[in-house]
Amino acid sequence: MDLYARRRLRNRIVMVLSYAATGVGLGWLALILGTLLFEGASGLSLKVFTEMTPPPGADGGLLNPIKMRSDFLVKASSFVCESHGACSALKKPHTDPSFQPPDRPTHAR
Amino acid sequence: MQSPGRRSVVDVAFQGALTAEPAAASRARTLTKLRVTDNAFRHITRAAAVGVLVILGGVILSLFAGALPAFRAFGLNFLVQESWNPVTEKFGAFAPIYGTIMTSFIAMAIAVPLGLLITLFLTELCPLWLRRPIGIAIELLAGIPSIIYGIWGLFVFAPFLQQYVQPALIDTFGHVPVLSSLFAGPPYGIGVLTAGLILAIMVLPFVTSVSRDVFEAVPPVLKEAAYGLGCTTWEVVRYVVLPYTRVGVIGGVMLGLGRALGETMAVTFVIGNAHRVSSSLIAPGTTISATIANEFTEAVGDLYTSSLIALGFLLFVITFIVLAAARYLLARIERRIG
Numbered sequence: 087m088d089l090y091a092r093r094r095l096r097n098r099i100v101m102v103l104s105y106a107a108t109g110v111g112l113g114w115l116a117l118i119l120g121t122l123l124f125e126g127a128s129g130l131s132l133k134v135f136t137e138m139t140p141p142p143g144a145d146g147g148l149l150n151p152i153k154m155r156s157d158f159l160v161k162a163s164s165f166v167c168e169s170h171g172a173c174s175a176l177k178k179p180h181t182d183p184s185f186q187p188p189d190r191p192t193h194a195r
Numbered sequence: 196m197q198s199p200g201r202r203s204v205v206d207v208a209f210q211g212a213l214t215a216e217p218a219a220a221s222r223a224r225t226l227t228k229l230r231v232t233d234n235a236f237r238h239i240t241r242a243a244a245v246g247v248l249v250i251l252g253g254v255i256l257s258l259f260a261g262a263l264p265a266f267r268a269f270g271l272n273f274l275v276q277e278s279w280n281p282v283t284e285k286f287g288a289f290a291p292i293y294g295t296i297m298t299s300f301i302a303m304a305i306a307v308p309l310g311l312l313i314t315l316f317l318t319e320l321c322p323l324w325l326r327r328p329i330g331i332a333i334e335l336l337a338g339i340p341s342i343i344y345g346i347w348g349l350f351v352f353a354p355f356l357q358q359y360v361q362p363a364l365i366d367t368f369g370h371v372p373v374l375s376s377l378f379a380g381p382p383y384g385i386g387v388l389t390a391g392l393i394l395a396i397m398v399l400p401f402v403t404s405v406s407r408d409v410f411e412a413v414p415p416v417l418k419e420a421a422y423g424l425g426c427t428t429w430e431v432v433r434y435v436v437l438p439y440t441r442v443g444v445i446g447g448v449m450l451g452l453g454r455a456l457g458e459t460m461a462v463t464f465v466i467g468n469a470h471r472v473s474s475s476l477i478a479p480g481t482t483i484s485a486t487i488a489n490e491f492t493e494a495v496g497d498l499y500t501s502s503l504i505a506l507g508f509l510l511f512v513i514t515f516i517v518l519a520a521a522r523y524l525l526a527r528i529e530r531r532i533g
Contacts, residue, residue: 093427093430094427096427096429097427097428097429097430100312100315100428100429100432101320101428101429103312104312104313104315104316104320105316105320106312107308107309107310107312107313107316108312108313108316108317108321108329108333110309111309111313111332111333111336111399111403112329112332112333114336114396115332115333115335115336117351118339118343118344118347121347121351122343122347169243170243170246170247173239173240173242173243173244174240174243174244174246174247
């Protein structure tokens, strides 16, 4: 096989692999989401969103965990991490002598 | 040509002293106030930055303090002993350490090539209008909570592996010298291989999205020059894009590796939670985080609890070593390129 054909073949192989890899990634996502939808849709009802968690065996909802997550945990955690993170990020340009703002040209090393 | 701010300072210094004293005093007051608030703000940001380090140090210290009884009782044997026996209170971390490293290794061995190929597709082959949807879909994989991966792995993926894939692997490689021990034993469905595969899917979006960002940062001129010389797409990616983006790609891989090492819930569902080291990839095993998640609530006795905390400390150390090694690698590459 001459050089030209070999390069073409190698390119072709990688291109096919690349299509296949994307197929695998998308297919996997579809599998998981599909399973969730098919298995989960039957369990959904209005009660799930409007009622507190029932005793075992009874019909009822998930309001408790949903509310807990959205109302309290997310707000509390984002308050702590955003305020703290932003402050510590601001710290760097103010006190670190080696820090250079990204929009200025870096000087010769 | 003076800026307004500059002139006001000059006023305070010279003219203010001679003539309009109240105005100068007011300016001086304002300047002092600005300096005070500025200082206060600087101290707040410094406290926040130091606070991050203090919290990190506190976590390390409390882990170490909690792990001390276990380290005292078992010494270095803790690292190499395989048995994990709550009844006789003999604990060794070898099986969880091995499981953690092995599952992460499998995950990276699959996710890195797969992720780079997807990136190649997204940046070179995919029609423009499809790039965004497909990119978002791949990144959606990162948005699926790990507990969903765990449930899906246990109820859908593991039975599939058990029925179709693992028997085929055992049949195919059963008589090949080295591979036969890698795929030995009955097909349970759950095990190190299953956990590695699930982890690979979880890590994939990290590798893909980071490497896509850096691939897109390659100057088109470089690629066009290579194409103009007659390079194939593969040669352009291999000899132009990858060398140019090496640092960023390694960063993405390390991000993924960090997730793979620490992943708890998904792995706990599918790894089988057996405290033993097996040469077979399809045998059940355990990881550090899976062991902690499984056993912490049931740990009775100080030594048991302490051993679990020691496991956590080891995970911390492993993650730290991996990240430090990655930093070192990056620094070396950067120095060589100049």
